[in-house]
Amino acid sequence: QKEVEQDPGPLSVPEGAIVSLNCTYSNSAFQYFMWYRQYSRKGPELLMYTYSSGNKEDGRFTAQVDKSSKYISLFIRDSQPSDSATYLCAMSFNSGNTPLVFGKGTRLSVIA
């Protein structure tokens, strides 16, 4: 079993839809949870990070962490064609510069 599981998709939704992206993990020692967006031929860019359990909102994006279920989610409201990208969940054991452990990524297409 991989440490971080993420459905690779692809996921295709109409413009304006609410998108739900999810990851599960096996190691309860993870404390920091991140979502990265990666456009084709680009490096990942950080969208959201959360420490421990709880919700965090930033504009159209909401990140949720449920440590009891070892489950994290990213919701995108009012999705736009510009949101079409691969979304990677990542997590780390500690703060500072501990290595990130990534999921496979979910490829999202938002159709106009």
Place this chain on the structure above:
Amino acid sequence: DAGVTQSPTHLIKTRGQQVTLRCSPKSGHDTVSWYQQALGQGPQFIFQYYEEEERQRGNFPDRFSGHQFPNYSSELNVNALLLGDSALYLCASSLPGLTYNEQFFGPGTRLTVL
């Protein structure tokens, strides 16, 4: 601010050859991490450099080595290339410290091994 830069953009090598990839961190960052991203996979941590020393290492063989220079830039070297080394190699830079530090990624170097 130039962000994280990597060179070259693309590289084609044959099995058994050696390759060197380069990374310049974001201005003010002194910690550099390298990741390998195979097609359709998430990035996998190779190693991290801080103060010109390898501080942490992932599950990669000794064929993968690196270096950090006094200006914080870094190189990733891969010897005896295998077909399975074909991937996007990502460099990420960050600040040191005990609190959460965002890792900023460069655009990557795409390595193809024939």
